Amino acid sequence: MNGTLEGITILDLTWILSGPYCTMILADQGARVIKIERPGVGDGARGTGPFVSYEVKGESRQESAYFTSLNRNKESVTLNLVHPEGRRIFLEMVKQADVVVENFTPGTMEKFGLDFSILRDINPRLVYCSISGFGQTGPLAHRPALDVIVQAMGGVMSITGEPGRPPVRVGASVGDIVAGLFAATGISSALYEREKSGVGQMLDISMLDCQIAMLENAFTRYFAMNEVPEPLGTRHPAATPFQAFETSDGWLVVAIFGGNITQWPLFCSLIGHTEWIDDPRFQTSWDRTLQIEFLEPRINAAMKTRTTSDWEKDLLELGIPCGKVNRIDEIASHPQVKSRKILSLEPHSRLGSWTYINSPLRFSRSEIRNPETPPELGEHTQKNLFEFLSISPEKYRDLGDSEIV
Numbered sequence: 001m002n003g004t005l006e007g008i009t010i011l012d013l014t015w016i017l018s019g020p021y022c023t024m025i026l027a028d029q030g031a032r033v034i035k036i037e038r039p040g041v042g043d044g045a046r047g048t049g050p051f052v053s054y055e056v057k058g059e060s061r062q063e064s065a066y067f068t069s070l071n072r073n074k075e076s077v078t079l080n081l082v083h084p085e086g087r088r089i090f091l092e093m094v095k096q097a098d099v100v101v102e103n104f105t106p107g108t109m110e111k112f113g114l115d116f117s118i119l120r121d122i123n124p125r126l127v128y129c130s131i132s133g134f135g136q137t138g139p140l141a142h143r144p145a146l147d148v149i150v151q152a153m154g155g156v157m158s159i160t161g162e163p164g165r166p167p168v169r170v171g172a173s174v175g176d177i178v179a180g181l182f183a184a185t186g187i188s189s190a191l192y193e194r195e196k197s198g199v200g201q202m203l204d205i206s207m208l209d210c211q212i213a214m215l216e217n218a219f220t221r222y223f224a225m226n227e228v229p230e231p232l233g234t235r236h237p238a239a240t241p242f243q244a245f246e247t248s249d250g251w252l253v254v255a256i257f258g259g260n261i262t263q264w265p266l267f268c269s270l271i272g273h274t275e276w277i278d279d280p281r282f283q284t285s286w287d288r289t290l291q292i293e294f295l296e297p298r299i300n301a302a303m304k305t306r307t308t309s310d311w312e313k314d315l316l317e318l319g320i321p322c323g324k325v326n327r328i329d330e331i332a333s334h335p336q337v338k339s340r341k342i343l344s345l346e347p348h349s350r351l352g353s354w355t356y357i358n359s360p361l362r363f364s365r366s367e368i369r370n371p372e373t374p375p376e377l378g379e380h381t382q383k384n385l386f387e388f389l390s391i392s393p394e395k396y397r398d399l400g401d402s403e404i405v
Contacts, residue, residue, distance in 0.1 A: 131180070133149065179206075
């Protein structure tokens with residue numbers, strides 16, 4: 001394929017979500033991703049539900065939907081990194097790799113004898129990316145973290161939900177996924193820089209850092225106004241109307257932002273409140289936000305008088321941004337989604353077929369890889385050990401007998 005990362009080889013030591021999401025992004029762009037997994041166990045995501053059942057020669061087996069959603073377009077090699085021979089094999093593979101990615105708690109790779117200082121010596125061009133809860137430095141560096149923990153500690157849960165209600169976890173795993181996105185961006189940048197300098201480098205990704213970076217507006221408001229942001233439901237902290245409103249049959253988001261001076265009068269006319277058009281209290285988006293306690297219940301009352309589709313049709317004709325609050329089943333079957341092919345039913349070697357969430361990247365020349373079945377545990381071990389180390393079938397059997405692969 002003509003992918004942007006074709007020719008790049010990545011040794012992927014990651015597990016569960018943040019790291020696998022990162023390497024999946026890179027695999028979709030053509031990188032060869034070799035997933036290094038613990039023999040007999042593998043990525044913990046393999047044991048995470050929900051599961052889809054299938055049969056092999058009359059025997060019932062199960063496939064993790066969670067694992068499948070994060071590990072397409074990858075190869076799987078099982079290798080015991082605690083064993084000296086397993087470590088030696090990995091180091092030989094590193095000599096020929098471009099990138100190593102891991103998301104262990106800091107200190108784990110050092111215990112293996114495989115930290116960046118070691119790998120850099122045997123491959124100076126190596127780009128090494130570590131994803132962890134709190135990064136490689138600081139008082140919390142060695143503390144483990146999962147998505148919900150960094151959502152909580154990073155502040156996003158404190159501003160999510162309805163006013164006066166308990167903290168709410170964001171519905172998607174933004175702690176993991178945002179870290180994976182930043183990691184993929186950083187790896188691509190480091191590979192580009194390597195073309196100029198000729199040497200690789202280490203990338204230290206903290207999930208907590210990434211949550212703070214994602215919350216730029218909340219921190220900006222805090223430092224500008226010395227007020228601690230609180231949950232606002234669906235509404236925007238500085239723009240009104242900019243939130244979800246209940247209609248007679250569902251919910252619709254209306255978003256009038258910033259200095260647009262034409263949309264507010266049109267909206268007022270449409271909802272039957274022309275007296276607000278020239279009211280000095282409501283002339284700017286910020287003015288209206290300061291009057292949210294007056295405006296919100298009255299707009300809510302107006303919006304409940306008609307259906308979502310009727311409001312959407314009329315608002316769009318006036319050029320006012322709006323959108324229905326879709327359930328997952330509704331957006332999955334939406335014509336726009338089908339047109340963009342972001343979801344596609346593809347062959348799966350074990351399940352027959354599978355609906356993949358494809359890469360959202362669209363290049364004018366370069367290709368995005370079609371989804372290939374996520375690997376079975378150790379499916380590509382022998383092939384890779386022969387390719388990287390010329391290990392014979394006899395030697396491979398010995399490695400298996402010794403539980404090194």
